[in-house]
Amino acid sequence: MNFSPSGIYFYLSVAVCWLTAKVDSSWWYMGSQVMCDNIPGLVNKQRQLCRQHPKVMQAIGAGMKDWISECQHQFRNHRWNCNTTGRDQNLFGRLLLRSSREVAFVYALSSAGVVYTLARACSRGELDSCSCDPTKKGSSQDAKGLFDWGGCSDHVEHAVRFSQTFVDAKEQEERDARALMHLHNNRAGRKAVKRFMTLECKCHGVSGSCSVRTCWQAMADFRRTGDHLRRRYNGAVQVAVNQYGTGFTAAHAHFKRPNKHDLVYLEDSPDYCIRDQESGSMGTGGRLCSRTSRGVDGCEVMCCGRGYDTSRVSRTFKCECKFHWCCAVRCQDCHQQVDVHTCKGHT
Structure with missing residues (x-):
């Protein structure tokens, strides 16, 4: 399979640079043309x-750690735990060369992360x-009545437009099966951020009467987007390209037709049990597991039947x-001996 970088690969490359090097702003601006020309x-x-x-690229590079952390939170107890590969060409190694369910999640979450990061940078006045x-502007109305727009509403539409223009550019040119998959999942990620926009208001009036409300639209915490896309991952639809090459049909007759909010993928995932560079699997050797759990974090499932080591x-x-008056809480340091279970490696 040929390596074919896309917009997301660029963001991952920026993230590697930003997260693994101490880059000052002056270098970033002077070196941006050289960097862009050599990716x-x-x-x-x-x-x-x-x-x-x-400045937009700098903001995205700096914010990349947030959605990578969210990805790792969502899969912390699974065989594939959104692990990164340090200073590789992209943070997920060869995993992104596949068209699996995990890749669908990475594209959707990263697309959502770009929107969230840009909209937040806009609201904070960090971008020109x-x-x-x-x-x-002006007045509007919700279920509680009239209100005046005020404060600083997150400019999500601007972030969505920039993300779509940049991230989707390569896929728009290629339009093969993988490109269609990435376009769909990128769009699902962007929609997920917009889904959780909330109206926040502040009351004005005598004695808190709330006779006048000033409101603004704000993005919800990114965890809500991550939780939503994790549920979409669980229900992701395996698809095949239709006969016209313009969209998808379900890969199996009993699968539902995907809608615009679903995540889609083309090929089955590896089991992620053993280290396999070709598939992007890091294996589960050395991973922590729960001896008593019967779920995916349990030693039987996590260790793929290889057994586990126990250390105290x-x-x-x-x-x-x-609590000591006033006003401090003082605690003692206590020590406890606990058993830790780690998966045996593949032999």
Whole structure:
């Protein structure tokens, strides 16, 4: 399978640079053209946007750690735990060369993460190209009645437009099966951020009467987006390209036809039990597991039947905490011996 970077590969490359090197802003701006010109696989549109918006690229690189952390949180107890590969060409190694359910999740979450990061940077005044949502002006109405737009509404639509223009550029040119899959999952990720926009309000009036409300639209915590996409991962639909090459049909007759919010994938996942560079599997050797759990974090499932090693370690925790007037809580350090179980490696 040929390595064919896309917009997401670019963001991952930026993340590697940002997360593993101490890059100051002056270097970033001066070096942005050189960096953009030397990233393999970008189409002209992507290179042009990369050179024109160094601050946007910096914001995305800095924010990348947030959605990577969210991915690892969502899969912390599974054989595939969204593990990264350090300074590789992209943070997930050869995993992204596949068209599996896990890749569908990575693309959707990263697309959502780009939108969330850009919209947040706009609201904080960190970018010259955007600020608060300029369409939220005047008065409006919700179930509680009239309110005035105020504060700073997150400009999600701007972030969605930039993300779609940049991230989807290569897939828009290629339009093969994998490109269609990535386009679908990128879009599902962007929609997930918009799904959890909330209206936040502040009351004004005598004695808190709330005779006047000032409201703004804000993104929910990114955890809600992560939880939503994790549920979509559980219900992801295996698909095949239709006869016209323009969309998908379910790969099996008893599967539902995917809608625009579903995640889709083309090929089955490996079992992730053993280290396999070709499939991007890091294996489960050395992973922590629960001896008593019958779920995916249990030693039988996590260790793929290979067995596990047990060691006793000492853990320190706060105990016998007491409140002292005024105003402090003082605790003692307690020690406990616990058994830790780790999967045996493949032999």
